[in-house]
Amino acid sequence: MISFYYAKPSLFSRPVWITLLEKGLAFDPIYVNMGNGDQFTPEFRALNPFCRIPVLVDDGFTVTESQAILDYLDIQYPQPKLLPHSAQAIAKVRQVQMISMNELVPAIGECLMKKPDQQVYAQHRAMTALNIFETLLDAPYFGGEHLSLADIVAGSLVPVVCDLGFSLDQQPRLQTWVHTLMDRPTWKQTQLSASEKERFLRSIRALSECGRGGDASEPKNYSTHPLQPILPQQ
């Protein structure tokens, strides 16, 4: 049996969640309430000493790091295959995954935190990623006819970028692609509700105002943090 340790919202958990659903796998979702500090318990630390989600445990085998989990799932459970075979196609999927994780995730974080000195670079970073995606897209998906890990990873982030006020008017193919993904049952099932989204944004704003956040390596203990009640609950 697969155990999936996740949170909602979590930009890193959602691609794993979508992948489990796209493959039709049975799994046990274990919610890690980061507002309560669940990630710091000895039990969770034993799974991931970095105290981060997502974590996947499959029949006693533990994998951390979202992108490693995606590779594991696609090789261990190849139906439907989400990684292509040719060198060029794999390079393209990886390029989209890496740009998503290395450029879009920090850009989203910087835009959310609204630190004045970071805004111009964050916006430039996000726009550059969107423009590259527009040129790489081979409709309907990055890999043409078939959904791939590129769509799952970028498709968990680009809608967030749109929520932050970025327009896709200059990226028409990407705009159609976002609509195509949002229509898939797996995107609908893993989408934040309006109230979850609002709570998330409030918690980020509050963290920003009290000068915390922005550095995921900073040791935190949310269990004693005064903002804990407004962090998302499940």
Ligand SMILES: N[C@@H](CCC(=O)N[C@@H](CS)C(=O)NCC(=O)O)C(=O)O
């Ligand atoms: N590189 C990791 C990043 C995971 C990560 O940073 N997860 C965040 C939640 S989205 C986390 O667990 N943070 C714990 C904390 O802030 O205490 C991955 O891709 O899985």
